[in-house]
Amino acid sequence: MNLQISSTGYNVVFDDTLQGLKDFVQKSNYSKALILTDRNTCEYCLPVLLDAIPELSEYDVIEVDPGEENKNIDFCVGIWRMMLDFGADRQSLLINLGGGVVTDMGGFAASTFKRGIDFIQVPTTLLSQVDASVGGKTGIDLGNIKNIIGTFAQPKAVFIATKFLRTLDRRQLTSGFAEVIKHGLIADGEFYDTVKGMDVADLSLKHIKHSVAIKNEVVTQDPLEKGLRKILNFGHTVGHAIEGYSLVHDSKPLLHGEAIAAGMICEAYLSYRINGLPKVALDDIIRTFRRHFPDYSYDRDRYGALLSLMKNDKKNSGEQIGFALLNEIGKCSIDLFVGEDLIRESLDFYSEVTLQPTYLTN
Incomplete structure (x- = not known):
């Protein structure tokens, strides 16, 4: 199976070893690396990331509270302040390690900090892997109005590893399954027929890649909606x-x-x-x-x-x-x-x- 998909100016890489992310870090020349996590991904996913990339020895961690209710401008202000405190400049890299809240808000924070710094997405939930991490949409909520504030900003790369899914409970995993099913409904009836009767725990990297490919085909044709x-x-x-x-x-x-x-x-x-x-x-x-x-x-x-x-x-x-x-x-x-x-x-x-x-x- 081809381990990557070309999107709008970046690659989506599928690899449980995270070798692609390791190569990206080794080849890059950023002045500073910052990792945005929430409390859960800091505990369960950050060790997995650091174990796969021991070369990432100098970094700062910005941790936010988990949950959609925290995807707002107040938390963005906190992220921006931490970036300033850590001495981030326009040659810095923000690594968004988490679910859709982290990738949405992290992309928005990066795309607006000093008028934009580079960021990469390392989605750790099924929902963020098949939906939030691909397409260049960043955003935060205003009150209870979803994603009403945001930008179109493309990451430098997206790295998808199914090993992160093992950190999820079944409810979180099933939440992402809704978007997998949706991709079949809107663009690929055969894929819908394949996944509709599956148990979400049986989804493989092949199914995830196919779901991402459906969305990627759409967003590359129409990046600005x-x-x-x-x-x-x-x-x-x-x-x-x-x-x-x-x-x-x-x-x-x-x-x-x-x-x-x-x-x-x-x-x-x-x-x-x-x-x-x-x-x-x-x-x-x-x-x-x-x-x-x-x-x-x-x-x-x-x-x-x-x-x-x-x-x-x-x-x-x-x-x-x-x-x-x-x-x-x-x-x-x-x-x-x-x-x-x-x-x-x-x-x-x-x-x-x-x-x-x-x-x-x-």
Whole structure:
């Protein structure tokens, strides 16, 4: 298997030995290396990284608290202050070692510090490996509005090693599986058929690489999200709203993949209603996500708050709420705008199907 994919000005390298990262460090001539981690990756993943690259003998560690609730401007200010305290200059390198919060926020911090310094991504979760680390999007949240502040900035390289996945609990691993399934739904029906019935623990480097390749093909054709790249947003208009609401109001907030799974059921329903998705495909999608993800319960009195969050989504045009919707499994349409009544209907539909055990059968 080819161990790397060429993206927009950088390579995505797949290698459990991290030899590619070791070579990168040995060949580079940076004035300083800084490693951004969260508390969990500092404990479980940083030793793995340092063991693989003993040559990385001089570095400083910036540690942040884990969790989406900490992906905000206040934590970025803390990162920038630490970079200053450690004497970082424009020839410094920031190594982002962590999940999507670390890679999103670290990329943003690097792309804005002294108008931009180099950074590399070493994603340690399935979600960050197949989604957040590839494509050049950096970002932070503003309140409970996801990724509303950010830049387009490409890393110097991305290094993916499945050994980091062994540090995850099953819930975190399954969260990333939502994006793997999504890549099949929007662009590769055969891949969807392959992974939909798999146990997430059985995903191999081959499956991860294929998922990344799907996203990479899209983002290299449309790096600034002017057209095709919008298909990657399937499930995210409703899903991000659910995630943002849950983050503030639920005692145990949903993980990204859990919210996006619910969003993809809602948006599959919208695809069926207005974009020609066959009913048999809708039913299959419902069964797939209910097989892998827990149901999320909500009352109708949440709809106003959810719609308010959707109205702040980046995909919107004026007052219209924008969607990417399936027309069949493996094909997706963009720039579809849906009225509030139909969105409410999709939320009702999700609540209804979670009460129907027939959608849990294989």
